[in-house]
Amino acid sequence: MLPVPLPDLRALVSGATVVAFVPRGSVSAGDEVILHPAGPRPPSALQPAYRGWAEAPPPDGEWSAVVVSVDPAGMIDGRDRSAAHILEEVPDGDLLVLRVCGPEGPALGDEAFAAQRRAVEGALES
Numbered sequence: 001m002l003p004v005p006l007p008d009l010r011a012l013v014s015g016a017t018v019v020a021f022v023p024r025g026s027v028s029a030g031d032e033v034i035l036h037p038a039g040p041r042p043p044s045a046l047q048p049a050y051r052g053w054a055e056a057p058p059p060d061g062e063w064s065a066v067v068v069s070v071d072p073a074g075m076i077d078g079r080d081r082s083a084a085h086i087l088e089e090v091p092d093g094d095l096l097v098l099r100v101c102g103p104e105g106p107a108l109g110d111e112a113f114a115a116q117r118r119a120v121e122g123a124l125e126s
Contacts, residue, residue, distance in 0.1 A: 002027065002065070003038030007046055007053035011086045012100045013063050015108040016050070018116040019085040020096045027067050027096065035063040035100070041087075050086040061103035068097040068117065075124045084123045095120075 004012065004020055011017045012035065027033060037058040043051040073095040076084060085095075097120055100107040108116065 001036045002033040003036050005039060005041045006037050006056060006058055007041050007050060007086065009035055009037055009063070010053045010056050010059055011050065012065070012098060013059045013102055013107050015112060015116075017085050018068075018097050018099070018108070018113065019120055020098055021073055021085075021087070021091045021093055022096060023093045024072070026094065027070065029067055029070050031067045033065055033067065035065055035098075045088055047086055047088055053086075059102075063100060063102045063107075065098035065100045068099050071095050071124055076120075084120045095124075 002020070002022065008017075008020055012020060041054055043054040046054060071094065073090050073093050076090055076095060097117055099113060106113070
């Protein structure tokens with residue numbers, strides 16, 4: 001089980017992002033995890049467009065994900081990070097790219113997922 005704050009989980013299941021932040025070493029690439037709601041975030045921790053999700057209830061159904069990649073969160077480039085995730089500040093730990101699936105199938109189709117993944121990879125500093 002992978003605990004994910006509620007607004008982050010809502011972003012993942014809606015396809016707004018494919019990124020989650022976790023403590024370093026929590027999971028490895030290729031792991032399959034069940035996404036578990038892990039409480040709220042203060043609205044100020046979210047980018048303005050996502051602040052309404054701070055108090056949103058958890059999404060219905062069981063959601064799982066395959067961990068596609070794991071990188072140190074500090075590698076995300078400050079100029080491009082707002083397009084890659086919903087947070088105002090990048091937390092310490094690992095940045096995960098997740099392929100999320102729910103009760104009705106994948107949160108994003110193959111092409112949309114590939115585009116989101118490329119955006120994240122483009123925001124990572126070499």
